[in-house]
Amino acid sequence: MKSNVIRKLLPVMLMITLTAGIAPVSYAAAEEPAQQTEGVDEEPVQDFENEDADDQISDGNNQTEEAEEVREPEVREPDLNASEDDSEDTDAVQQDKSEKVKTQTETENMDELADVYRDVIPDGEYVIGEKGSRQVLDVKNGSKADSANVQAYQSNMTAAQRWKVVHDSKGYLILSNTGSEKALDVNGGIAANGQNVQQYTKNMTAAQKWVAVPNEEGTIILYSALGKKLVLNVTDSNNVEICEKTDTSGTDFAFYSTQTETVKSERTIEDGTYLITNGDQTLAINSGSDGSGVRKVSKDGKSAKKAFYIAYNEKKAVYTICSVYSGRFLDANLGDVVPGAVVSASGTEAREALQRFWKIEKDENGQMYIRNAANNQMLGSAADGELITVPADDERVVRWTFEQSDFYWSEKEIDTFAATKAEISDLTNGIYQITTSIKTEMTLDVLNGSKNDRAKIQLYESNNTNAQRWKVEATGDGYVRIVNIGSGKVLDVSNGTAKSGTAVQQFQSNNSRAQKWIPVKNENGTYTFYSALGRNLVLDVSGAGSANGTQIQIYDSNETPAQMFKVYNTKVVVASEGKVLEDGYYALTSLANNKMVLDLSGANSANGTKMQMYQSNGTLAQCFEVKYCKDGYYRLRIVATAKTVDLKSGGLIPGTIVQEWQNDDNTKNQRWVIRKNEDGSYTLISAANGLAMDAGKAVSGETVTTQETTESTNQKWQFVPFKASVSEGCYIVESALASQKVIDITNGSTAVNANAQLYSYNKTMAQKWQVRTTEDGYITLQNIGSGLYLTESGNNVCQANNSGDTEAAQWSLEVQMGGGYILINKASGKAMDVSGGNTANGTNIGTYIVNGTKAQAWKFNSASIIETGFYEFAPLTNTGLRMDVAGGSSNNGANVQVYSSNGSYAQRWWVRSTGNGWYTITSCCSAKLLDVQNASTAAGANVQQYQNNGSNAQKWKFVMGEKGIQIVSALGNVVDVKNASGKSGANVQVWSKNSSDAQQWRIYTAARPNKIGWQNPSGYPQVSSKTVVLPSYCTGYFTYVSPSTIAYDATREDCINAFIKRAYEYIGTRYIEPWSSWPGDAVDCSGFVLQCLYATGMDLGIYNPYNHRWQAWQTYNSMNWYRNNTFKPVSTSNMQRGDLIYYNGHVAIYLGNGMMIDSWPNQGVGIHPVSSRGTVIGAARPYV
Helix, strand or coil: EEEEEEHHHHHHHHHHHHHCCCEEEEECCCCCCCCCCCCCCCCCCECCCCCCCCCCCCCCCCCCCCCCCCCCCCCCCCCCCCCCCCCCHHHHHHCHHHHHHHHHHHHHHHHHHHHHHHCCCCCCEEEEEEECCCCEEEEEHHCCCCCEEEEECCCCCCCHEEEEEEECCCCCCEECCCCCCCCCEEEECCCCCCCEEEEEEECCCCHHHHEEECCCCEEEEECCCCCCCCCEEEEECEEEEECCCCCCCCCEEEEEEECCCCCCCCCCCCCCEEEEEECCCCEEECCCCCCCEEEEECCCCCHHHHEEEEECCCCCCCEEEEEECCCCCCCCCCHHCCCCCCEEECCCCCCEEEHHCCEEEECCCCCCEECCCCCCCCCEEHHHHHEEECCCCCCCCCCCCEEEEECCCCCCHHHHHHHHHCCCCCCCCEEEEECCCCCCCEEEECCCCCCCCCCCCEEECCCCCCCHEEEEEECCCEEEEEEEEEEEEEEEEEEHCCCCEEEEEEEECCCHHHEEEEEEECCCCCCCEECCCCCCCCEEEEEHHHCCCCEEEEECCCCCCHHHHEEEEECCCCCCCCCCCCCCEEEEEEEEEEHHHHHHHHCCCCCEEEEEEECCCHHHHCCCCEECCCCHHHHHHHECEEEEEEEHCCCCCEEECCCCCCCCCHHHHHHHEEEECCCCCCCECCCCCEEEEEEECCCCCCCCEEEHHHHHHHCCCCECCCCCCCCCEEEEEEEECCCCEEEEEEEHHCCCCEEEEEEEEECCHHHHHEECCCCCCEEEEEEEECCEEEEEEEEEEECCCEEEEEHHHHHEEEEEECCEEEEEEECCCCCCHHHHHHCCCCEEEECCCCCCCCCHHHEEECCCCCCCCCEEEEEEECCCEEEEEHHCCCCCCCEEEEECCCCCCHHEEEEEEEECEEEEECCCCCEEEEHHHHHHCCCCEEEEECCCCCCCHCCEEEEEEEECEEECCCCEEEEEEEHHCCCCCCCCECCCCCCCHHHHHHHHHEEEEEEECCCCCCCCCCCCCCCCCCCCCCCCCCCCCCCCCCCCCCCCCHHHHHHHHHHCCCCEEEECCCCCCCCCEEEEEHHHHHHHHHHHCCCCCCHHHHHHCCCHHHCCCCCCCCCCCCCEEECCCHHCCEEEEEEECCEEEECCCCCEEEEEEECEEEEEEEEHHHHEEEEECCCC
């Protein structure tokens, strides 16, 4: 009966053998790393066996000494007890296999079962997996210890997942882990359902013996020699145990031999670069930052990711398949023998890694199959397109077609490609600047302009040096050599290394492949430079960077901007297109934004100042003299500076800045072709680089550059004839003869006929002029200080009271190159002129016939009507009156009036800007602000003073009226003298604007006070924001004065804080009598107090550090101050923080809460209780 069973099992066994790829072949495993708990980081690599002289793959095996010789399944004679003439049918005699299995297992005669199935699994090394899964038996963590758990884990081909099968004499299988050499073992040898399975040192007990019983599906059930129908089982949690075999329990296993037959292949296709396709799909690299992911994708679109270089290895008689994109080889996941192993692109060298070699087989229909040399399985595809290896009969096997690609991998391929360029190169011989398409202004550059071999080639901002000039020379074979003009050295791949990421350098010419390139022009006009080293390597910007110093390298072609370069011929020839525009003065308006014009940034006269787009303002920084020159090109000069519109450094590349530079008729950097467009606009082409002047985004402040010519509106301009004009507003009028020399009214006079002169700019109102435009286009100049108009009188110029209505007070403007404007008097036709062209202060200003000299050229510089400072305000109703705080009050709500001029702080006002043309006006007597009562918007609302609250009731704007300055409230009305009174004591209010004298003021500059706002009463020492200055007799060591730290408008509290803060700064300073010096040196008690008072600018006259040291009577100033009532006496029961405390012969500063600070012998400056110095004899208040 046994022989009958064997005969019926032979087909099943044969199927298992074929599925597992069992063959008596040599096998060598690389050293294997320890298995990881959650996956494998370091992977073993299958290698070819060392080859003999003929390089044939050797026969033999690699089984352990324990393994017995592999035997063919033994065919036994039929049972001798069976009758030869038995009437039973042969099929009845030979029981059904499943019935036989059932019968024998039920008998629990395991020895008999082992003998029957001894030949199902030949001795050898296997990976044992679950049916339909890539989970395999695995020793957890790759442990080599006894009792290490056995689990099911994703196949990774580590030693922890390989099992050596040997049979004992009875036919039982002993499964030993290759990594640990321990046996698959039932824990404790306990024949119980759910008993855990582990590894353990071989002991040949029934716990380590197994019977491999095949089933109808061709898989294996492993029965334990412990009997009781116990079989090997994988739980839902992937643990391995034994369980009782039922119809629903027990795991079906597949045995995958690791000793596969080494594949060999005849040459079926020629070496070359191919697309490996299947229908409308193709193999491609499509995932992994390192280019390791590979799967089927659509054939549409050219990409290096879809190209593979296939090469036949004559010695090994197999192929390698290498990605042109990543330089990595198609790899069958360490030769994983479990079907469904993912195929990736892995490793940049094939070496002896068997899993990176493939057999390419052709069937009778000419279709190709790809078989892996490591696991003898076919290249197939999962449902999602992922590449896998599967058995030959698996439905996932893919039939492939190989289509020639135009990517160039081998030297032969790249040479063949180069030959196609031999007659007509994509890039002709010449000298070029080569830039990256990542950022056009970044160009190929030799580091530091070096002339040395191996100097780095980098990206660097265009600077037009020879370190950035490259001579392209054809070598005659389709390649070009690229030579740096500055060094004479050649663009070279370091050490000729044909590897992605190798640096590019310069090196002396050696005609090697490392110095040969094929420039290929792309559809977008850029160039890709292929290296003669092949392997699809091209010139590349490392990391796609754009910073100065970014390394240039070679890299696998990937068609990114990092591999696309623009080239610019240094021998640009731009033909003249003749005269299309009449000479004249023009403003250039952008067609992209008609509010924006070409403008000299900041009207700066420095060479190199950029040209920009700016809103039209009619200034000479936007006026250009356009002149057609004899050489057939145009020149554009900037009227404001008399300098010329210039191309920065003659830059060749797009993005080169347009700037101003001193005129030079010998350079094409300052020559332009003006091309008229069909729409009536114009395009300006640089004669230096052939690129168009470009307004960019055409927004205010946008730098103007040259760019490749397009039909874009930002390259189209309107030439608008320039009409000289000045916007209405306040200006200083500066002579072109000398900077900061301006038109000034002599002595700041407000008198009619006061003379105009040239004077250094001093920000006074005598030098500020309100420009107004008449209906017929003339301008008038009204002096801000006097309200009178600049008028011609004979050949002289003075200020006159004519409201600008007479022709003698009206002036036209004409442009003068580099000087500004000529002011021509309407009445006489003469130009305003600086007498004799003299620049000395006080030089007379008159009129003279127009002569084009700088003595007649003027610049209008915008100015504010008033500067931050101190002023008195006189109403035009009576300029002998002044705006005044009634009674010099310091109270909130104190009334504001006009009052006879008396020079008091009640009539002095501090004007400060709050931004955007608004100001606050602060009374110097109170430090409170001019304020509209209750923030009223009603005409007649009272004007008062009030503490700062930031409201619009306290914000004011100064506007020039017909005769004087108007003070406009942010609430809308104008400061007004009630009833237009000219009497002292008249009230000040706000009223709707009416331009009467009651609303116009003369503003006079006033002296800066030492202190405004709070002050000690008269008779006591005054505080000041200014530091005390000692008398001249004070010399030598004892002249130190603490600087004042209070503001102009410091309050009493501010002064007390500054006083005490200074006291704290002296803590730790030693005591020496009589001494008054700096912190850290020495002070006695009164010398210490003196320095703290100085911190508030309090000048105590004869009580100073010098006298304190050298005048004996000042040794004890504490008592001098006490007896003389220098400071206001106060009751000791009513002391406040900052008061002085007097003791007998001593003084201290009160801090509050019963504490004081003083300087004391042997202690220095420190803080102590008031009671610590004995009896207090008095107190005084320095800040009343």
